[in-house]
Amino acid sequence: MSFSSFMLMLLGVALGAVGANWVLQAMGNKKVSESKELANRIIEEARKEAQAHKKEVQLTAQDEILNLKKELDLDIKERERELKRRESKVLEKEERLEERSVKATQKESEVLALEKELTRKERHFVDREEQLQTLEAERTRRLEEISGLTVEEARQRIVTELEDRTRHEAAKMIRQIETEAKEVASRKAKEILATAVQRYSGDFVAENTVTAVTLPSEDMKGRIIGREGRNIRALEAATGVDLIIDDTPETVILSAYSPLRRQIAKMALERLISDGRIHPARIEDIVKKVEQEMDVKLREIGEQATFDAGVHGIHPEIVKLLGQLQYRTSFSQNVLQHSLEVCSLCGVMAAELGLDVKKAKRAGLLHDIGKAVDHEVEGPHAIIGADLAKKYNESKEIIHAIAAHHEDVPPKSITAVLVQAADSLSGARPGARKELLENYVKRLEDLENIATSFGGVSKAFAIQAGREIRVMVDSEQVDDDTTYLLCKDISHKIEENLTYPGQIRVTVIRERRAVGYAK
Structure with a gap:
């Protein structure tokens, strides 16, 4: 390869590298611009969305402000109305207070006037009292000079004379009243005493209730x-x-x-x-x-009682009531056993007198039948029993004997008298009714001590099992009229200090003896 070719190749490579760098730079710039645009859009959308949310929040806040304002206006109006009501009430109270103030002022002036008048009268009375005291002192001094006695001595003498005179007059009046009362109220007293004796229960003979x-x-x-x-x-x-x-x-x-x-x-x-x-x-x-x-x-007990007594033909309800008497006591004495005793005694006495034994025993067995229901029905048990006997078709003589055995009605037949006597015998026999010996002796001692505590009493004796106290008085100290007052005082003190069944008779005895000797 020639040098020129090699150079051209290098130049092409350099140019390719520069072009590639430029392309890459152009692509990066494009992406950056796109990213900026996207960011701007997002920011713009966020800004719009924030503005919309802001407006929404502002509208909501405005609505809440309007609602609060309405509520506040209503509250203010309600408070204004309340204030007006209170103001009207205050005004009314002020008017009433003013009226009262005017009335109070008027009354105060009236009171002041009355006080002045009272002060004047009081001063006048004080003056009169001083004058009266002066006159009284002068009169007392003259009386002392005339009588030769002091005021205390004269007063004591007058009181003594009045007391003696009054006591004698009272004693005479008591004697007269007692005589009239005995004549007029004898029967009524018997009825009251009979009811009281049979219904009363003393502390020491109380029935068991537990x-x-x-x-x-x-x-x-x-x-x-x-x-x-x-x-x-x-x-x-x-x-x-x-x-x-x-x-x-x-x-x-x-x-x-x-x-x-x-x-x-x-x-x-x-x-x-x-x-x-x-x-x-x-x-x-x-x-x-x-x-x-x-x-x-109860029916079985009643039937057994009628069988033991030999009394037949009694109504079944009466038989049941007889059975109830097994669970009833009177002064610790079983009432059914007491009825059987009375039945037996009535039969014995009727046989001795030649009377109808069966009728007497029937009346004796049924005489206390009223006690089976006397805690449920008001009235004496004798009358209650008579009503029950009448209800269940008993004979008139039996009904009368039941009603009269405590003299709630006067006895009009021999059978009624027999039932009375048998009832007394059964209740009074030794051991029939329980009473502690110590209480009995203590009651007798208390009776005698009460009687001897009075002046002029020489001796006192409790007799008749404590139902009577006989008092002997000194005839030199107690006269005839005073004996009645003493009897009343002893009776009253016994009533206040003792508890006892029935009544206690107080008898005061005054005896004057003259003793001489023949020489």
Whole structure:
């Protein structure tokens, strides 16, 4: 290859390289310009989009501002109305206050005028009082000079004379009133005393009103109470008995006036404890079953009592009521046993007198039938029993004997008198009615101590098992009229300081003896 050819080839290669570089540079410039244009377009679109979003945000903000402005306007208007209402109320109050202020001013002026008048009158009264005191002192001084006694001595003498005169007049009046009262109110007093004696129960012979139920463990108390007390409430509602759960170990107390309800509650509770399932539905079911069984048991007890007494043909409801008397006590004496005793005594006395034994025994057995329901019906149990006997077609003589055995009505037949006597015998026999010996002796001592605490009393004796107190007085210190006042004072003090069934008779005895010696 020649040199010239070689040079030409080199030149061609150089030119090719320069052309290629130029082409590449031209292509790069083109891409850069395209990239710039793309970037400018993106920036322009972003700017437009930002402007659109800005306008949207501005519109939204304007809407919110308008809404807030409306709410603010409404709030302002409401507050303005409230302010106007308050302003009107304030104005009304101011007007009323002004009226009151005017009235108060008027009253104040009236009060001032009255005060001035009262001050003037008070000054006048003070002057008059001073004058009266001066006159009184002068009169007292003259009286002391005339009588030769001081004011205290004269007052004491007058008081003593008035007291003596008043006491004698009061004693005479008491004697007269007592005589008239005895003549007019004898029967009424008997009725009141009969009712009071049979319905009253002293502290030391109070009937039992609670029954204790023994539990197998202390945990059983919680089960009896139940969740939130539902079991104990259900049991109390079903039986009518109050359950007392206290710190007494393994014991629940049943409290109710009716012994029959307490017995039903005891039987139901014992069955629930032995069964172990204690909940309201189970409690109601057990109580109903126990009540049904108790009805059958009461009828059986009543039938057995009529069989033992030899009295037949009694109405089934009366027989059931006789069974209820098994759960009733009077001064700790079982009423059913008492009725059987009265029945037997009536039969014995009727046989001795040649009277109808069956009728007497029937009246004696039924005489206290009213006690089976006397906690449910108002009135004396004798009248209640007579009403029951009449309801179930007993004879008139039996009804009258029941009603009259405590003299709620006067006895008009021999049978009624026999029932009265038998009732007294059964209740008064030794051991029939319980009373602690210490209480009995203490009551007798208290009776005698009360009587001897009065002046002029020489001796006092409690007799008739404490139902009467006889008081001996010194005839030199106590006159006939004063004995009546002393009797009243002793009776009043006994009523205030002692508790006792029935009544206590107070007898004051004054005896004047003249003793002489013949020589």
